[in-house]
Amino acid sequence: MNKFEQLGLNESLLLAIKDLGFENPSEVQEKAIPVLLEKNTDLVALAQTGTGKTAAFGFPAIQKINVEDRNTQVLILSPTRELCLQITNEMKNYAKYIKGLNTVAIYGGASITEQAREIKRGAHVIVATPGRMQDMINRGLVNIKNINICVLDEADEMLNMGFYEDIVAILSDTPEDKNTWLFSATMPAEVARIAKKFMKEPAEVTVGHKNAGSKTVSHEFYVVNARDRYEALKRLADSNPDIFSVVFCRTKRDTQSVAEKLIEDGYNAAALHGDLSQAQRDGVMKSFRGRQIQMLVATDVAARGIDVDDITHVVNYQLPDEIETYNHRSGRTGRAGKTGTSIVIITKSELRKISSIERIIQQKFEEKTIPSGIEICEIQLLHLANKINDTEVDHEIDNYLPAINDVLSGLDKEELIKKIVSVEFNRFLEYYKKKRDLSGSGERSERSSEPREFKAGDDVRYFINIGSRDDFDWMQLKDFLKETLDLGRDDVFKVDVKEGFSFFNTDAEHMEKVMSVINGFDMNGRRINVEISKNDGGGRRDHNGRSGGGRSSGGGRSSGGGFRGSRDGGNRDGGNRNFTKRDSGSGSGERRRSSSSSDAPKRERKSSEGESKGFFEKAKRSRRSE
Numbered sequence: 190m191n192k193f194e195q196l197g198l199n200e201s202l203l204l205a206i207k208d209l210g211f212e213n214p215s216e217v218q219e220k221a222i223p224v225l226l227e228k229n230t231d232l233v234a235l236a237q238t239g240t241g242k243t244a245a246f247g248f249p250a251i252q253k254i255n256v257e258d259r260n261t262q263v264l265i266l267s268p269t270r271e272l273c274l275q276i277t278n279e280m281k282n283y284a285k286y287i288k289g290l291n292t293v294a295i296y297g298g299a300s301i302t303e304q305a306r307e308i309k310r311g312a313h314v315i316v317a318t319p320g321r322m323q324d325m326i327n328r329g330l331v332n333i334k335n336i337n338i339c340v341l342d343e344a345d346e347m348l349n350m351g352f353y354e355d356i357v358a359i360l361s362d363t364p365e366d367k368n369t370w371l372f373s374a375t376m377p378a379e380v381a382r383i384a385k386k387f388m389k390e391p392a393e394v395t396v397g398h399k400n401a402g403s404k405t406v407s408h409e410f411y412v413v414n415a416r417d418r419y420e421a422l423k424r425l426a427d428s429n430p431d432i433f434s435v436v437f438c439r440t441k442r443d444t445q446s447v448a449e450k451l452i453e454d455g456y457n458a459a460a461l462h463g464d465l466s467q468a469q470r471d472g473v474m475k476s477f478r479g480r481q482i483q484m485l486v487a488t489d490v491a492a493r494g495i496d497v498d499d500i501t502h503v504v505n506y507q508l509p510d511e512i513e514t515y516n517h518r519s520g521r522t523g524r525a526g527k528t529g530t531s532i533v534i535i536t537k538s539e540l541r542k543i544s545s546i547e548r549i550i551q552q553k554f555e556e557k558t559i560p561s562g563i564e565i566c567e568i569q570l571l572h573l574a575n576k577i578n579d580t581e582v583d584h585e586i587d588n589y590l591p592a593i594n595d596v597l598s599g600l601d602k603e604e605l606i607k608k609i610v611s612v613e614f615n616r617f618l619e620y621y622k623k624k625r626d627l628s629g630s631g632e633r634s635e636r637s638s639e640p641r642e643f644k645a646g647d648d649v650r651y652f653i654n655i656g657s658r659d660d661f662d663w664m665q666l667k668d669f670l671k672e673t674l675d676l677g678r679d680d681v682f683k684v685d686v687k688e689g690f691s692f693f694n695t696d697a698e699h700m701e702k703v704m705s706v707i708n709g710f711d712m713n714g715r716r717i718n719v720e721i722s723k724n725d726g727g728g729r730r731d732h733n734g735r736s737g738g739g740r741s742s743g744g745g746r747s748s749g750g751g752f753r754g755s756r757d758g759g760n761r762d763g764g765n766r767n768f769t770k771r772d773s774g775s776g777s778g779e780r781r782r783s784s785s786s787s788d789a790p791k792r793e794r795k796s797s798e799g800e801s802k803g804f805f806e807k808a809k810r811s812r813r814s815e
């Protein structure tokens with residue numbers, strides 16, 4: 190006797206289960222099925238997505254159906270059309286050896302008359318979205334007055350989507366003595382309310398988390414207009430010069446075209462999908478492993494076996510059809526104890542999927558905005574300055590120096606720096622000067638993005654996207670900030686380190702400096718980002734034992750901050766931990782890409798880094814294991 194038999198399922202279901210290839214019941218099935226078969230009871234079952242809930246209610250529901258009776262006996266409500274179709278399909282598979290058992294799907298966006306016709310032909314089971322169901326009840330196209338079982342699948346999600354009223358109305362149209370089986374990943378107040386209102390002493394089943402995402406991955410989403418998707422992707426790449434990523438698209442076609450565009454725009458990209466030959470795929474993977482490819486654009490199927498450890502970012506160029514797949518995608522980064530970022534580029538209309546994913550992965554997303562052209566220019570400038578600083582000179586050049594000096598003798602050092610940087614950078618600047626910002630922000634912003642007026646003497650509280658996960662405690666973060674910003678002992682205060690982010694305060698007089706200097710660091714392939722927080726951290730710093738008299742930043746405002754790192758590169762190990770810390774070390778092995786004719790800004794190939802020092806040392810070292 191296999192385990193499914195032990196649960197009390199009948200022969201035709203067992204045959205179907207065999208065909209499905211299920212060998213053993215999942216936990217929620219093992220716990221729920223016997224209870225539901227044994228007696229007529231209400232049930233509340235809490236289990237994550239992907240734990241086999243469909244069969245947990247589907248098997249017993251089917252076993253309880255009397256096929257001879259043409260009335261609708263089971264109603265399954267589910268939040269979306271996709272789920273509705275999926276459940277219908279599953280139900281049909283489960284019932285394949287039961288002659289005459291009909292399951293009909295009812296959902297919005299398709300012909301209501303056609304659906305009504307199908308129901309008329311007989312529907313023992315109706316699987317419906319609440320909106321369309323309510324609509325059909327109102328038009329008298331369905332009869333659910335004789336159902337024995339009502340299943341609320343993904344109850345929390347249905348309520349999230351605002352179906353409370355519909356559900357209440359639908360339930361009031363069903364018989365008093367039916368049983369209600371509620372399945373949900375979480376138990377927010379609204380779900381509890383439904384349970385309390387419509388259920389009688391429900392049996393309870395809870396199963397552990399099967400699907401929680403890796404704690405080493407942080408999740409971000411960016412809301413953009415659909416037509417800006419590609420531009421957003423480019424900006425994300427441009428704002429992460431050291432990106433080493435898998436970019437997921439939904440179809441082979443999109444995969445191919447995104448990769449082609451990236452290549453045309455000068456990125457080290459390639460496509461990986463099922464239309465490539467095995468040899469081509471092997472070639473792509475080899476280049477990816479060897480880091481000649483920084484952005485691997487892939488379909489879910491093709492990326493399934495990717496086992497590269499140092500991926501810094503997973504980019505969901507489009508979300509997968511099945512949100513469960515998100516977990517597989519994001520699991521490509523944050524491997525082997527390293528940290529990684531999973532990015533979702535999303536349109537406003539898809540925004541609700543974020544909370545569904547949050548439930549699956551048991552982690553919160555951070556909403557971010559696509560960097561503006563100016564920000565990207567800053568990041569790139571900084572990157573370039575560091576690269577110049579880190580470049581090892583090949584002394585072959587010495588032979589030509591007199592001639593070069595002749596040409597450049599009219600320039601002082603500052604002009605020379607400007608010009609050198611411009612050689613590489615003008616293209617970028619030109620490109621982004623013309624570009625508008627890609628704002629399409631969602632509603633979930635907790636942090637203020639609108640400028641607020643501050644005057645000297647005000648406290649400014651900042652949000653920064655590094656935290657204990659990056660091996661900072663509050664003291665280390667404070668040290669890092671004050672040394673990087675060249676501030677005095679007490680100028681940075683109320684440092685509050687969380688796992689993936691932190692808060693800190695400074696006086697408003699330092700605000701500009703904080704924003705310009707800190708925004709642009711990159712750690713672990715991730716760009717450090719500071720934003721002004723809405724929260725002021727509570728109370729003035731004086732309550733925090735500040736000694737007062739912070740010293741001035743010295744040398745005035747560091748506009749952009751970007752070039753400080755390139756100044757005489759000699760004091761790397763001096764007291765002033767600064768930008769030079771970031772990429773210091775040898776920069777040999779640099780390869781140049783030949784530029785193409787497109788007007789898009791061209792990316793630099795990543796320089797190979799040597800030993801890093803200072804605060805970024807540990808982060809870097811942990812990532813580079815080539």
Ligand code: ADP
Nearest residue numbers: 211212213214215237238239240241242243244
């Ligand atoms: P949930 O509704 O909890 O998200 P599903 O019912 O959609 O989960 O099941 C997730 C996947 O697991 C489906 O592909 C399903 O076919 C499969 N599955 C369900 N039960 C079993 C089982 N007992 N053995 C193997 N696979 C199963």
Ligand code: MG
Nearest residue numbers: 239242243342
């Ligand atoms: Mg389900």
